[in-house]
Amino acid sequence: MPAPLDLNTPTALILIDNQSAFCQPDTLSYWGNGRSNPQYEVNIQALITAFRAALSSSSTFMEVIHIFHSSVTPGSLLHPYHPNNGIHPLDFATPASDGSEPVFWKSVNSSFIGTDLEAHLREKGIRQIIIAGLTTDHCVSTTVRMAANLGVVDRLLGEGPVNIKPDGTHVKDVLVEKGRIILVQDATATFGKGGFDAETVHAVSVASLDGEFCEAMNAEDVVKALRSAI
Template identity: 35%
Template sequence: MIKKLVRLSKNTALLLIDIQKGLDEHSFYGGNPNNLEAEVNAAKILAHWRKNGQPVFHVRHSSQNIASPLHASKPGFDIKEGVKPLDHEPLFTKNVNSAFIGTDLEQVLRDKSIKSLVVVGLTTNHCVSTSVRMAANLGFETVLVSDACAAFDQKGVNGQTFDAELVHQTALASLKDEFAQIVSTAQLLE
């Protein structure tokens, strides 16, 4: 069970990654997402964290590609309504996959003596995976909530399309145990 591997405490931070309006433009990202409930589950977890006075950190992606829905000049740059940061919740803006590169996220977590993270967001195989891997490599105990993140269909090197659910499950399998403990929203909120 979750308490054996990762010690969740009042000082366990919730890290919400790239839950932005631009990711609703599915065709730009390769097709259909696998988990349409990801944002609903992220909002439930966020409400729980806020209710319990636990630390919350938001990350958004600022694409350097002017055509991207996540470019800072586009409406898609905005974080979705259900998970928007409150005034006192830190918001970090990145322009690469990792939430730790080009931001002071790591220093802020260390300054607040945060040693464990719960991660939710988009997309499982890109920014979520990269950030989870780096969090673990930096020494943070990390929990990834499987049904509070999602992936899109992906084209393989030979042009084959891989279904979003397969992409999502493969990304989770690659992170499981080595980089993060994988749990569902229900397991986390028990």
């Protein structure tokens, strides 16, 4: 059971690929056999609403960040020139109209490759990121893993980085003050594939991340913590 959220530390809500291509009824089969988590839309909306309300009254830095996918593969539903306009943000996950919510566009699974996301998080001093969006086993998983491997919410105490000798020992000890990466496990979803149903793919993907790369939490607990901060 993860510890409660600490909203006295700089925090970012990172929303990944909440785009219409994943929710258009006539294109769902493009991604696989059925979709997991029927509560995805409801939970994402609750998360965004609660986070925006909390950041408007918080004295601690908080920010909503949107990541969107623009495919370079012709014929992809997420290609910018596809007639379905699948790259368009879902109505309930559209960036704030006042421009206060940064938007980064990627063309691969990781939100950190080809974008300035890592530099942005470090510049803002973010120590806690809350991740939600689509899809669990692809862009969400890759982003969570890279966030952990890059240490974007961590701080080195003393001189770094970690340098390893040919025999596997460290050149010198480096202490790391860990930040927090939270995956909102029921505010993400995926599709069945490889003979496995969507809920199985989703559950295994979350289980592979939880405890190693992030802490998995439910939207209800995250929303409750956000509301208590208002």
